[in-house]
Amino acid sequence: DQILLDLRLYMKDAIFGISENIVDFLKVLLNFSREYLYTPMPGYTHTRIAMPSSVGLWSHALFDAMRDNIRILLYLYEIIDQSPLGSAAGYGVPVPIDRELVADLLGFSKVQKNVVYVQNSRGKFELLICDVSEQIMIDLSRYATDLIYFTMPQFGYFSLPFEMLSGSSIMPQKQNPDMLELLRAKTSQISSFKVAISGILAKLPTGYSRDLQLTKGYLFSAFDITNMSIKVMNKIFEGLLVHEENLKRDMKKEIFATDYALSMVKDGVPFREAYKRVAKELENLVPLDIDEVIKNRVHIGTPSNLKLTEDENFVEETEDSIKIMKHEFHNRLN
Numbered sequence: 001d002q003i004l005l006d007l008r009l010y011m012k013d014a015i016f017g018i019s020e021n022i023v024d025f026l027k028v029l030l031n032f033s034r035e036y037l038y039t040p041m042p043g044y045t046h047t048r049i050a051m052p053s054s055v056g057l058w059s060h061a062l063f064d065a066m067r068d069n070i071r072i073l074l075y076l077y078e079i080i081d082q083s084p085l086g087s088a089a090g091y092g093v094p095v096p097i098d099r100e101l102v103a104d105l106l107g108f109s110k111v112q113k114n115v116v117y118v119q120n121s122r123g124k125f126e127l128l129i130c131d132v133s134e135q136i137m138i139d140l141s142r143y144a145t146d147l148i149y150f151t152m153p154q155f156g157y158f159s160l161p162f163e164m165l166s167g168s169s170i171m172p173q174k175q176n177p178d179m180l181e182l183l184r185a186k187t188s189q190i191s192s193f194k195v196a197i198s199g200i201l202a203k204l205p206t207g208y209s210r211d212l213q214l215t216k217g218y219l220f221s222a223f224d225i226t227n228m229s230i231k232v233m234n235k236i237f238e239g240l241l242v243h244e245e246n247l248k249r250d251m252k253k254e255i256f257a258t259d260y261a262l263s264m265v266k267d268g269v270p271f272r273e274a275y276k277r278v279a280k281e282l283e284n285l286v287p288l289d290i291d292e293v294i295k296n297r298v299h300i301g302t303p304s305n306l307k308l309t310e311d312e313n314f315v316e317e318t319e320d321s322i323k324i325m326k327h328e329f330h331n332r333l334n
Helices: 001-035 055-080 101-104 115-118 124-150 178-202 208-237 242-249 251-265 271-280 288-296 308-334
Strands: 040-045 050-054
Touching: 001 055, 001 115, 001 124, 001 208, 001 308, 040 055, 040 288, 050 055, 050 124, 050 251, 050 288, 055 124, 124 208, 124 242, 178 208, 251 271
Parallel strands: none
Antiparallel strands: 040 050
């Protein structure tokens, strides 16, 4: 149970660390989204240009994803915040120890009650950490792929900060997005940690087995990789250059097809009929005023109604909560 204690204390402190990094990233994403809220950007489906969007809406989707991730992390903290001490080897001891007192002294909110489950939860909690790390990495990986493609000369929507690029080993003219490529690959690495831990746990009987020792390395690596990846994306969005002229270049008339169809719907034409009419007249469509098109999207979740003030409040409240929780935790240990 003492090894479990060390792991729990490490997990709690590491969750604070990764949560603080996410808060910093949320601030950067919020500022970036506000600055480019109405900057036109083609929206894609099936890797093809689909409908009008904006740079701010695109980046704010990552804000929303990371907000969910920090909520999951802090909920996971509540699960991990259970003292294992007193479970001994997994069957308790014939001594009237006060497990609640020890839990309180070490800054735990509660005792992990069943002494058998205390040992059975080893590896499980590590797996939960790797699971939320994977969720974070998947979100970052999708944007890494976006940025790899959208910074290609063929697109030219964005330019990556120079310090986030690498030169070629043989071609002097090359500047490669190596960090984004490595981030994307490390997402699969985190996924492999989950498979490895699951494989270790699935064949075990109840009670402690030495196999569980091998789950620690995956836990430590998951935190290290995820923290570094968040910091990399933070730096990228801090220095990302937006090329509005190239974004507007790809806002060709076809991108307004759905807007034309829905305009007919507002006039009482059934959508099926409006769809057919626009499909027949694609070559004759006239490009709409892209700035007006974006600003006219006013329902919740669109550029004109993202409720960024609520997002600001969330970031401030979450940051304050983490500071208080971390301070209380460290005070107990000191």
